[in-house]
Amino acid sequence: METSVKISIIGAGSAQFSAGIVRDLCINPGLRGSHITLMDIDENRLDFVWRLANRLSGELKAEIGFSKTTDRRIALQGADFVLNTAQAGGHQWAEDQRKLGEKHGYYRGTKLHNFPQMQLFLDVARDMERMCPNAWLIQSANPVFEGCSLMHRETNLRILGLCHGHYGYLEIAHALGLEPEHVSARTQGFNHWIWMTDFRYKGKDAYPLLDEWIETKAEAYWAQNEFEFWDNQLSRAAIHLYRTFGLMPIGDTPRTCENQGIGWWLHTDLATKQHWYGALGGFDSELGWQAYLDRLQHKVADIEQAVTDESKPVTGIFPPVQSKEQIVPIIHALVNDTEGMFQVNIPNRGGIVKGFPDNLVVECQGVVSGAGIRGLNQPPLPAKLMAGAMIPRWSQAECMIEAMRLCDYGLLLSCLLMDHRTRSLQQAEQYLQEWFADPRNASLARAFGVLR
Numbered sequence: 533m534e535t536s537v538k539i540s541i542i543g544a545g546s547a548q549f550s551a552g553i554v555r556d557l558c559i560n561p562g563l564r565g566s567h568i569t570l571m572d573i574d575e576n577r578l579d580f581v582w583r584l585a586n587r588l589s590g591e592l593k594a595e596i597g598f599s600k601t602t603d604r605r606i607a608l609q610g611a612d613f614v615l616n617t618a619q620a621g622g623h624q625w626a627e628d629q630r631k632l633g634e635k636h637g638y639y640r641g642t643k644l645h646n647f648p649q650m651q652l653f654l655d656v657a658r659d660m661e662r663m664c665p666n667a668w669l670i671q672s673a674n675p676v677f678e679g680c681s682l683m684h685r686e687t688n689l690r691i692l693g694l695c696h697g698h699y700g701y702l703e704i705a706h707a708l709g710l711e712p713e714h715v716s717a718r719t720q721g722f723n724h725w726i727w728m729t730d731f732r733y734k735g736k737d738a739y740p741l742l743d744e745w746i747e748t749k750a751e752a753y754w755a756q757n758e759f760e761f762w763d764n765q766l767s768r769a770a771i772h773l774y775r776t777f778g779l780m781p782i783g784d785t786p787r788t789c790e791n792q793g794i795g796w797w798l799h800t801d802l803a804t805k806q807h808w809y810g811a812l813g814g815f816d817s818e819l820g821w822q823a824y825l826d827r828l829q830h831k832v833a834d835i836e837q838a839v840t841d842e843s844k845p846v847t848g849i850f851p852p853v854q855s856k857e858q859i860v861p862i863i864h865a866l867v868n869d870t871e872g873m874f875q876v877n878i879p880n881r882g883g884i885v886k887g888f889p890d891n892l893v894v895e896c897q898g899v900v901s902g903a904g905i906r907g908l909n910q911p912p913l914p915a916k917l918m919a920g921a922m923i924p925r926w927s928q929a930e931c932m933i934e935a936m937r938l939c940d941y942g943l944l945l946s947c948l949l950m951d952h953r954t955r956s957l958q959q960a961e962q963y964l965q966e967w968f969a970d971p972r973n974a975s976l977a978r979a980f981g982v983l984r
Contacts, residue, residue: 535867536565540611542604542656543618543673544570545577547584547835548828553615554585555850556860558594562868563860567597571607572618578602584839584846591847604656608663613863615670616656620648621972623825629967636963638953639801640816643932644967646675647944650936651976653679657687668866670694670859676723676877680893682933684879692905693877693893695723696856697783701731703765704780707753708741717782720885720896720910723877724784725925727917729910731780742780746771759810761820761827769798769808777917787815794921796952862900869902876900878907886912888926939979 539557544550550570557563570585572578582600589596601607608614619626625648630641653671660667669691671680676693683691701717710733718730731738754768764770770786773795781789787809789795798808805813805820812820838846854861858874865872876898878884884907885894898907913922928950935943948960968977977983 535562536567537563537612537863537867538567538569538610539613539615539863540569540571540607542571542607542614542616544581544600545572545574546617547577547581548831549617549672550581551584551588551835551846551850552855552857553859554588554596555592555847555852556855556857558589558592558596559852559854560860560864562864562870564595567599569607569611570598570600571602571604573602575602580836580839584835587839587842587846588850591845592852605659605663608659608667611660611664611667612867613668613670614656614660614664615672615859616653617672618652618656619673620652625972628970632967632970633963636966637955637959638951638963640799640818642948642951642963644948644964646678646932647936647976648973649673649675650679650682650932651979653683654686654936657683657689657691660689661687665689668692668863670862671877672859674724677725677893677895678929678932678936680723680877681879681891681929682936684893685891685933685937690904692862693723693895694858694862695783695875695877695895696858697724697785698726698875698895699856700765700783701728704731704742705733705738707749707766708738708745710738710741718897718910719782719875720894720913721785721922722925722929723893723895724788725921726782726785726895727777727779727913727921728782729779729913739780746774754810757811759812761812761815761823763810764814767809767814769795769814772798772808773921777921778914779917794924865900866902866904871899871901874898874900876905876907878905880907882907882909884909887918887922892926892929939981941980941982944980 541550570578570582578600582598585598626645629645633641660669669689671693676695680691680693698719702712705712705715714734716732717728719726719728721727764786767786770781773781773789790799799805802813802817805817812823814820835849838844838849862874877893877895879890880888880892880894881890884896896907898905931943931947935947945960948954954960968982974983
């Protein structure tokens with residue numbers, strides 16, 4: 533069985549992501565005849581990705597059509613699925629915002645960079661309500677947690693958030709020497725804030741194996757000096773959180789624990805980060821982030837070389853094997869009614885994660901089929917984890933979501949006042965004043981009543 537659909541990728545200038553989606557689609561026989569519209573405001577990047585997609589599709593002999601546009605509304609017209617991977621302003625704008633935060637006393641920046649993103653999310657979603665109201669919006673650009681919750685409250689669209697952080701349990705299995713085909717795990721929480729509620733090896737509880745590793749091998753593991761920027765899963769920080777709350781933090785959770793009073797002391801400076809996350813200081817340190825950007829640049833260079841050198845197949849970089857990204861398998865399950873289990877970010881309707889409202893997006897396992905997406909309920913999280921980690925993270929997110937939804941300056945200021953690095957009201961206000969003064973934030977300044 534095969535069903536052709538129209539898929540629009542917003543922010544398609546990311547060659548690695550877009551080509552990965554194209555490859556996954558090309559090797560899925562149930563979606564042959566589909567059409568992908570690539571949209572990006574950077575014409576050079578857009579043209580490059582369009583060429584890459586056509587070459588990849590040709591090599592795989594896939595019946596996939598492609599078009600390209602810099603006009604988002606043209607891209608959305610008639611779409612069945614919209615993938616939003618766009619980053620407002622690109623990496624340079626993110627770096628500029630980070631530097632501005634550091635100028636005002638916020639080491640490695642603040643979460644203000646999420647607001648241009650959430651404004652973009654809403655713009656895309658509202659365009660979809662006019663152009664393709666029955667389409668699925670698949671959100672992969674961050675912040676998935678706050679952004680999807682905001683869009684669910686402000687629109688009537690069908691919205692799904694996706695991330696691959698839940699695969700972190702496989703890193704634990706590898707360190708423990710467990711055969712991955714015999715390992716299973718369940719995680720739940722909020723995106724970038726998920727906890728392993730069940731961990732099994734050959735059907736038996738594998739948490740005791742993790743406890744043994746911590747007691748006998750963790751110190752030797754931490755003593756090595758070969759950590760990459762992504763090595764957060766078994767860091768000192770991750771084990772500290774596990775010992776504190778009783779469940780293992782998975783994926784990005786160990787590195788995002790600077791929220792409120794949960795783990796800010798792990799992120800005070802580079803030396804502290806290096807102690808908790810290894811020699812590079814983890815993904816978010818100045819060293820780790822630069823390593824990430826360098827690696828990204830090298831990958832883009834490799835892809836560009838493969839596309840421009842027609843003597844070499846691009847399948848050498850993108851082999852015809854399904855990636856870990858869930859996007860295409862989920863689209864296949866929805867349109868061809870082939871039931872599957874996936875890790876999803878959906879509204880908490882029916883109390884999927886106990887203790888939180890229906891209009892908050894949570895991350896959980898979900899059954900996907902032609903009938904839609906149904907989240908699987910789990911037992912309540914431990915009281916200690918709820919009080920010490922989940923509720924504080926919810927409080928921070930709720931302030932951000934409502935600040936953006938209402939365009940309320942007072943709530944935006946409150947987001948900064950919650951930050952432990954804020955030493956005075958004057959510090960926060962001066963920072964906001966300069967942040968809003970940047971021309972790239974003019975539309976936000978007008979929305980929040982700062983610029984008239």
